Amino acid sequence: MGSLAMLVLLFFSQGQSSTPEVEKRSTCDQCDERLFCNCSSRNYQHVPTVTVTEVVTLDLSFNDITSVAEDDLREYTWLRTLDLRSNRIQSIHEWAFHLLQGLESLDMSYNQLAALNPAWFSKLLSLQHLNLLGSCYRTLGPGGTLSLFRSLTRLRFLRFGNPALEEVRRGDLAGVRQLDQLEVYGNNLKRYDPGSLGDLWPLGVVTLRLRGPFQDNTTLVSSILHDVSYSETFLVVADVLLSEKTSIAPFRETNRRRVRSIMFQNATLTDEAIVHFMEVMDGASLEFLGVEDATFHGTGSWTPARRTHLDNLDTVYFRNIEVMNVYKFTSFLPVGFLLKNLRQISIINCKVYVMPCLTSLLLTQMVYLDLSGNLLTDLTLTESLCHGIGILRNLRVINVSDNALKSISLISKLVTRLDKLVHLDISQNAYTSMPPTCSWPQILTHLNLSRAKLRRVTPCLPSTLEILDLGHNDLTAFHSVALPALRELHLSGNKLMSLPPGWLFPSLEVLLIQSNTLNMFGPLDLRLYRRLRALQAGQNRFVCSCEFVNFMVWRWGGAVEGSVELTDRWDNYLCDSPLPLQGQRVDRVQLSLFQCHRILLVSSLCGCMLASGILFVILLWKIHAVWYVRMMWAWLKAKRNSGNQKRRDAAGNAYLLCYDAFVSYSEQDAEWVEEFLVPELEDSQPPLSLCLHKRDFLPGHWIIDNIIHAMERSRRTLFVLSEHFVHSEWCRYELDFSHFRLFDGDSEAAVLVLLEPISKDDVPKRFCKLRKLMSSRTYLEWPQEDERRAEFWSNLRLAVRGGDEL
Secondary structure (H helix, E strand, O other), X not given: OHHHHHHHHHHHHHHHHOOOOOOOOOEEOOEOOOOEEEOOXXXXXXXXXXXXXXXXXXXXXXXXXXXXXXXXOOOOOOOOEEEOOOOOOOEEOOXXXXXXXXXXXXXXXXXXXXXXXXXXXXOOOOOOEEEEEOOOOOOOOOXXXXXXXXXXXXXXXXXXXXXXXXXXXXXXXXOOOOEEEEEEEOOOOOEEOOOOOOOOOOEEEEEEEOHHHHHHOHHHHHHHHHHHOOOOOEEEXXXXXXXXXXXXXHHHHHHHOOOOEEEEEOOEEXXXXXXXXXXXXXXXXXXXXXXXXXXXXXXXXXXXXXXXXXXXXXXXXXXXXXXXXXXXXXXXXXXXXXXOOOOEEEEEOOOOOOOOHHHHHHOOOOOEEEOOOOXXXXXXXXXXXXXXXXXOOOOOEEEOOOOOOOOHHHHHHHHOOOOOOOEEEOOOOOOOOOOOOOOOOOOOOEEEOOOOOOOOOXXXXXXXXXXXXXXXXOOOOOOOOOOOOOOEEEOOOOOOOOOOOHHHOOOOXXXXXXXXXXXXXXXXXXXXXXXXXXEEOOOOOEEOOXXXXXXXXXXXXXXXXXXXXXXXXXXXXXXXXXXXXXXXXXXXXXXXXXXXXXXHHHHHHHHHHHHHHHHHHHHHHHOOHHHHHHHHHHHHHHHHHHHHHHHHHHOOOOOOXXXXXXXXXXXXXXXXXXXXXXXXXXXXXXXXXXXXXXXXXXXXXXXXXXXXXXXXXXXXXXXXXXXXXXXXXXXXXXXXXXXXXXXXXXXOOEEEEEOOOOOHHHOOOOOHHHHHHHHHOOOEEOOOOHHHHHHHHHHHHHHHHOOOOO
């Protein structure tokens, strides 16, 4: 029993540990400021969560989602557009869309839904676009009173059907009142209840893909055409093989219902089918006939239809038609009765290399001719336009773009007599140059010369132009042609480095100059465009200088509303340089104060340094620093010379001092020195030798050198101090040198004699040691009484000879 209990416990514990956890939903972080989340092609297996709230557009196409659960879309209540196409969805919970009451567009095409549930759409009262193409459902819902679209009263665009669709029953589209576009894919449709589409009115564009029924069940096709054919309906019949009379018979309904526009897409046509179609449409109200992405098997033998009347047909549109036996194809002359009434002809990408002049002569009412994407050359175009003799005088628009034309001069000559021509498109040809002058129709207002190989423009351009497209050429400049009437100029995809001068285009309102090599532009450039209101200049190589960034942010960043509007997105305005800013959006660049005002800051710094230098110089001048330095240098020089002399003395060369004292005095005190001082000292026993600047200085030498030389050759320096001395410049210099000497440690070198009472405060403060000496040492004062003078001279002789301190 114990073993059995353990086994049971082990079984349940293993069962609990193996219980799968709920798989965590992925997160899509590809959302932008427009609340659009692009979660396409990311291999999601479940509906992901997103990183923003209130998302408006959610693209989940091209993933591996297999189901949509009840709560998968609960957080998307603000959704307006939901794209679920091209997944592997097999099941959708009936309440999955119930919270999306503001949803306007739902694409569920190309999944694996085996049935459609009316409950999905019951709460989508705002839905306008619904795409149910693809999948594998056989019917549109369960039928009966449970109409799939009963709540979709605002629906305007509906696409449904797939290769498995077998039935369209009466009441399947109940609730839908009118549609701008309806597309039905029913290549294998087996049952159609007449009137199933009959309640839809008005119908704008109806596309029918009914390849199988056109071959096997023309009655079913007739019923459908009867229900969707209205005079204002544009009918598109796609994916059909029209080779025999039986396949054409259902179009009798379009004749009876007076349909004015029919387009065949992805069709296969034969001569027999075309002839029978014209016979079926004899006398019809048909105004537009188009054939696109078709294959034609035949030679153009349509002569049996020459008695038919399609007098209302004025527009034919042929695009991407492959003629299997092109070299056997005859001209359109057998159906010339149709050409006389045609006003608009488009034969695009059909490998046409010439339209004979005889055919052109029949097109007397033609106002629009589009032969783009063919094999026309200058020679064959000359034939098509009858050598420019002006036969097609009613032509207002010619499009011969994407051919093999090479001469702009020839084109201008061929069209110059077309007096009503206002629009000429000669883009995507092999032009490499523009002649200096050309002749054009007098009222030509629109010229397209884009996607050629032009390197420059010339006055060949007509001055009457209002719209000019020179985009995607090799232009490097546009400054030589004035176009006074021009309102719109396209220059994108060139090599322009600056905006063209605005004064050349006084009427210009729109300028497109994207994908060039612009570095920047500014207010001065735009000011020349007096009427410019829209500018597209993104995807250029912008240098994000302070001026350009500030201009862009100030003009278009929201601070000030300018007269010119940037009509492309800010994502197109990226910095190319400097390197640290490369790839950043211009409006998000943050530049420092130093980067934006470098010259001003450097100038301010230099100014501050200059001012500081001036103040420093003034300060040095105030404290006599220059002289102080010069004196220091002179003193050091003298010390060095003195040291050399001492070294010479040590070597044995005798060197004697020449004077006992150098006398420093003011010129105003010279009388006292010469009459009293000199006789008393030099005539004493033993006599003292004095150095006087008047007598002993060497002529021709710098006076500073003489002062230093005299002090160095004197045992003492005798200063005769007085008020005159303190204010004498040269005496101050001698005090300076004495000050240096005192600093050198020779405090006995200076002898002070006061001719008159003087305070130590009168001595300059920079001579700190001299002031200290005057405070700490005794100095000699010249007595006014005669009886004391003998003692004065005795003490002075003793001081000069180097006696004890006085």
